Amino acid sequence: MDCILMHKNVPVADLQLDQVTGYILRVREILAVSHMPVGVPVKRGVLDRAALNGWWIDRSIPASRSGVRKAMEILGLENPQMLLTRCLGLSLSDQYWMKPKGQDIQWEDVNFFDHPFSEDIGDLLLGKPVGGKKMDFQTPDNTSDGFLPKQWKILHGRRCLLKGGSAPFVQQPFNEVIASRLMERLGIPHVTYSLLWDSGKPYSVCEDFISPETELVSAWRVMQIARKDNSTSVYQHFINCCRKLGLTKVTRSLDQMLAVDYLLLNEDRHLNNFGLVRNADTLEWVGMAPIYDSGTSLGYDKLSGQIVADGFGDRTECKPFKRTHREQIQLISSLDWLRFDQLMGFSEEIREILSGAGEYADPARIQAISTAFEERLKHLEELALTHRTVADNPANDVEVDVAADYTHNMNL
Numbered sequence: 001m002d003c004i005l006m007h008k009n010v011p012v013a014d015l016q017l018d019q020v021t022g023y024i025l026r027v028r029e030i031l032a033v034s035h036m037p038v039g040v041p042v043k044r045g046v047l048d049r050a051a052l053n054g055w056w057i058d059r060s061i062p063a064s065r066s067g068v069r070k071a072m073e074i075l076g077l078e079n080p081q082m083l084l085t086r087c088l089g090l091s092l093s094d095q096y097w098m099k100p101k102g103q104d105i106q107w108e109d110v111n112f113f114d115h116p117f118s119e120d121i122g123d124l125l126l127g128k129p130v131g132g133k134k135m136d137f138q139t140p141d142n143t144s145d146g147f148l149p150k151q152w153k154i155l156h157g158r159r160c161l162l163k164g165g166s167a168p169f170v171q172q173p174f175n176e177v178i179a180s181r182l183m184e185r186l187g188i189p190h191v192t193y194s195l196l197w198d199s200g201k202p203y204s205v206c207e208d209f210i211s212p213e214t215e216l217v218s219a220w221r222v223m224q225i226a227r228k229d230n231s232t233s234v235y236q237h238f239i240n241c242c243r244k245l246g247l248t249k250v251t252r253s254l255d256q257m258l259a260v261d262y263l264l265l266n267e268d269r270h271l272n273n274f275g276l277v278r279n280a281d282t283l284e285w286v287g288m289a290p291i292y293d294s295g296t297s298l299g300y301d302k303l304s305g306q307i308v309a310d311g312f313g314d315r316t317e318c319k320p321f322k323r324t325h326r327e328q329i330q331l332i333s334s335l336d337w338l339r340f341d342q343l344m345g346f347s348e349e350i351r352e353i354l355s356g357a358g359e360y361a362d363p364a365r366i367q368a369i370s371t372a373f374e375e376r377l378k379h380l381e382e383l384a385l386t387h388r389t390v391a392d393n394p395a396n397d398v399e400v401d402v403a404a405d406y407t408h409n410m411n412l
């Protein structure tokens with residue numbers, strides 16, 4: 001299949017795609033180096049095809065997504081990559097797409113920001129009955145990332161992402177709401193999540209924070225623009241890459257993210273769960289993306305006893321920079337911005353939100369979560385009083401950065 005990789009209306013590369021596997025077989029010609037996806041290197045006019053394939057295949061639904069295997073069986077498809085070209089690779093998180101060669105279509109004719117899209121694939125992925133109907137594949141659900149079940153929908157004219165939780169506590173949607181309220185109080189730029197129940201299951205709902213003029217570039221992609229040597233920490237490498245792109249003021253945003261992730265004991269802030277926003281027309285960098293995907297936190301899969309016993313998260317997974325939260329909060333350069341008085345009564349708000357979970361959260365669990373939060377808050381306040389910068393040591397860096405795997409408790 002002959003295609004042109006497009007960035008809005010800019011032709012980026014002339015390619016040959018394998019229709020069966022979805023892989024890029026050949027790059028015939030590079031048409032606009034500057035619009036190449038971030039982190040895909042072009043050296044002396046030669047494009048790294050493996051890196052471009054990595055980027056392209058990463059656009060598809062991860063094979064580990066809850067419910068994806070069953071959905072592929074129903075669709076009679078070998079893998080989710082095969083869905084990519086069915087929607088021209090269009091997404092609601094960036095502005096790339098694949099135009100079949102020879103077709104006279106513009107980005108304005110097809111993009112999902114301006115045009116409605118089908119809910120068929122999203123319904124199927126959420127396990128809803130789709131009967132024997134002919135499926136409409138025009139949907140950004142074909143290009144959505146992440147392990148949790150999710151679906152793009154147009155609600156009140158706005159593009160929104162609905163996201164479920166994992167068994168047994170389905171706590172992630174509630175955590176997203178808690179995280180939003182926390183960041184609202186602290187004035188931290190964030191994506192606002194609210195709660196929605198559908199067929200007895202809780203979902204978080206957030207609006208698309210990307211517009212037709214912007215796009216999200218994950219930290220992982222940003223960090224591919226330069227090689228990291230062993231003496232440079234992951235944290236420093238991210239800062240260096242941002243600097244190389246002209247963004248010199250990301251420290252405050254990182255401080256805020258690390259503080260929030262500690263307070264909520266986030267276990268899954270991997271390198272695709274934060275990033276930068278750039279203007280897709282001018283290629284100018286806007287800044288760090290508002291904080292999104294904070295749901296894998298607050299002991300989401302743990303029992304009450306474990307939540308209390310590990311209040312400071314010494315035995316809880318930590319990403320993206322350090323192996324433990326204690327080490328990771330040492331990277332915070334300043335907590336001057338954190339007005340602790342604005343968090344007065346926040347543990348009560350946590351209890352209130354979690355009590356909405358009904359059968360999924362019993363009173364002991366809710367109490368454990370809010371008590372552990374209070375302890376961390378107190379700890380962070382003490383740290384703020386005595387705060388000094390500690391030398392960053394790559395020896396205690398995260399070794400592999402992969403998304404949380406919920407497959408052990410995914411029966412929703």
Ligand SMILES: Nc1ncnc2c1ncn2[C@@H]1O[C@H](COP(=O)(O)OP(=O)(O)OP(=O)(O)O)[C@@H](O)[C@H]1O
Pocket residue numbers: 092093144145146147148149150161163191206207208209210216268272273292293295296403404
């Ligand atoms: N509000 C949004 N606007 C635009 N893009 C979004 C938005 N929310 C999420 N995304 C994109 O969708 C991807 C998946 O969403 P999200 O990270 O919330 O899902 P997840 O299943 O919790 O992921 P993970 O596997 O990290 O747990 C994100 O990495 C991001 O690229």
Ligand SMILES: [Mg+2]
Pocket residue numbers: 146147272273293
């Ligand atoms: Mg995510």
